[in-house]
Amino acid sequence: MPTGVHLRAARRRPTVLLALTVPFLLVGASLAGCTSEEPPTEPPEPAGGSPTPARADGARDDLAALAAAAQDRHLTAQYTLTTEDGSTRTITVTNANDGSWRVDVPGWALGGTVDVSLVSTAEGLFQCALPSATRPEPAGCVRLGDPDDTIPRRLDPRVQHPFTDWLDVLTDRQAPLAVSVSRPLPGATGTCYSVESTSASLNPPLDVGIYCYEADGTPTAVRTALGTLRLAGPPAAAPATVQLAGPVTEGEPVDVAAPTPGESSTDPSPTP
Numbered sequence: 001m002p003t004g005v006h007l008r009a010a011r012r013r014p015t016v017l018l019a020l021t022v023p024f025l026l027v028g029a030s031l032a033g034c035t036s037e038e039p040p041t042e043p044p045e046p047a048g049g050s051p052t053p054a055r056a057d058g059a060r061d062d063l064a065a066l067a068a069a070a071q072d073r074h075l076t077a078q079y080t081l082t083t084e085d086g087s088t089r090t091i092t093v094t095n096a097n098d099g100s101w102r103v104d105v106p107g108w109a110l111g112g113t114v115d116v117s118l119v120s121t122a123e124g125l126f127q128c129a130l131p132s133a134t135r136p137e138p139a140g141c142v143r144l145g146d147p148d149d150t151i152p153r154r155l156d157p158r159v160q161h162p163f164t165d166w167l168d169v170l171t172d173r174q175a176p177l178a179v180s181v182s183r184p185l186p187g188a189t190g191t192c193y194s195v196e197s198t199s200a201s202l203n204p205p206l207d208v209g210i211y212c213y214e215a216d217g218t219p220t221a222v223r224t225a226l227g228t229l230r231l232a233g234p235p236a237a238a239p240a241t242v243q244l245a246g247p248v249t250e251g252e253p254v255d256v257a258a259p260t261p262g263e264s265s266t267d268p269s270p271t272p
Helices: 002-035 054-071 165-171
Strands: 075-082 088-095 101-109 114-121 124-130 140-145 177-182 191-197 209-213 219-224 227-231
Touching (some): 054 177
Antiparallel strands (some): 088 101, 101 114, 114 124, 124 140, 177 191, 191 209, 209 219, 219 227
């Protein structure tokens, strides 16, 4: 009999241990739930929509800084302009120390037969017709307006904009632009940026494309619908001021289009 009693007691022991263990497990789980940290919440989205990616915003800042340096970069440089049809011409850009500028564009006016120069000084904005193989007459200039006036499209070669007023747009953080770092253009040095317009305006503030600059603000390449401009060699020092290619006359500026048969072309050459 004592042996049987001992066996029955031994059989009850696991039940008693289980009954004692369960409450402790439940209490432990409850305590663990109370002490665990809550999952982190997502940061609130800023007002006005989704945030701008940090790298894109950084590219916009970097390009604005380089464009500001380009505004202060005084130089004389030659650029090769290559258009979609593969033709090339050499553009001469002068940004003088006093803020005046001059851009010479060969073979632009009157159907590609006349070289022109655009000049901006404190006295105004001028177009000059230059002597060339197809135009042996002396150079003559016509005043188009004030230094900051807009050039009519028929008189605008557009190659001067990357060195003049488009720099104001690139430095303006309120301008409707999207900027990202781009693969370098062939033959270009420095850093290149892809610039897109975020506005549906029919007249965007600048031509979309790729803009490349050295760290000191020297423009090394620009690709837009006009073609590709590439720095042709090391820039030279800038003059104190730019000079008009010839005397100012009362004539009419030369147009981009070739004159129709029987129509005389306007020419700002000085009257002999």
